Amino acid sequence: MLNIFDTIKEIAFKIERAIQTEDLGYSDSENSSGEDQLKLDVQSDLIIEKAFANVTSVKAIVSEEKEGILELHPNGEYTVCYDPLDGSSLVDVNLSVGSIFGIYKGELKGENLVASAYIVYGPRVELVYVERDMRPLLYGGNENRFRKLGEIVLNKKGNLNASGGTQKNWTTYHKKFIDSLFQEGYRLRYSGGMVPDLHQILLKGGGLFSYPATTDRPDGKLRQLFEVIPFALIYEQAGGEAINDKGERLLELVPSHPHDTSPCFFGSVYEIDALKEAYGIK
Ligand code: AFP
DSSP states (O other): OHHHHHHHHHHHHHHHHHHHHSOOSEEEEEOTTSOEEEHHHHHHHHHHHHHHTTOTTEEEEEETTSSSEEEOOTTOOEEEEEEEEETGGGGGGTOOEEEEEEEEESSSSGGGEEEEEEEEESSSEEEEEEETTSOOEEEEEETTEEEEEEEOOOOSSOOEEEEOSOGGGSOHHHHHHHHHHHHHTOEEOOOSOHHHHHHHHHHTTOEEEEEOOOSSOTTOSSBIIIIIHHHHHHHHHTTOEEEOTTSOBGGGOOOSSTTOBOOEEEEOHHHHHHHHHHHTOO
């Protein structure tokens, strides 16, 4: 596992450099979700693929930017599922973006996630890493080295509200719930990048990030293996909760395809409790 974590640290600085120096235009290809790929998406994916090609404990990799599973080392123990550059459409307006990694042992499902990590490329590079039996650790990057900054622990109740999806396509009960949080005094914080939006809630003590089922996206937008399940481990280990719209833990999801999505809610205990009440899933 240490090799994998060290590799993620190296990847962070390589992708940071690519963001600063590479062409921001579109490539000629689409990813497997049918979205146009930026040259930076392709470049970041390649950086990660090359990096894990040298790590023998990695049996296979699954990328948000690739259709299937890429086998690397037959005797490896782990499969790394990753979103190389989440929120890449925000790079051209110079907002923060990120990379997300889920490290699975065995079948690709929530209960087999053993560790996860994400990198935030913002004014500074930061990295968060977690395993099943520890608090998430925050690292700050500088001159190609990461320094541990501390543990991440969520308060029982926060005051930030990051609500995703097109509002006109929300259900009435979701809209009512989100409005009720604003009535309680919650403040809107939503950049459209899952990594910085979830990072902000984690570092500012708590709140709610939601990407619900909508009429145009009944299964949500965010991908289970690369985005939803890795962040679920981070939120739970920080003392928060992460569920879908049926009240099931996101860490118990069993994707039937690598690119399956799920409605998802991440937050402190108070907000997730309020959500269950509003959705009638308590
Ligand atoms: P892109 O990678 O296409 O920029 O999408 C980013 C993202 O997957 C995730 O980072 C955001 O939380 C979410 O989409 C935002 O989606 P909405 O704009 O529909 O709220």
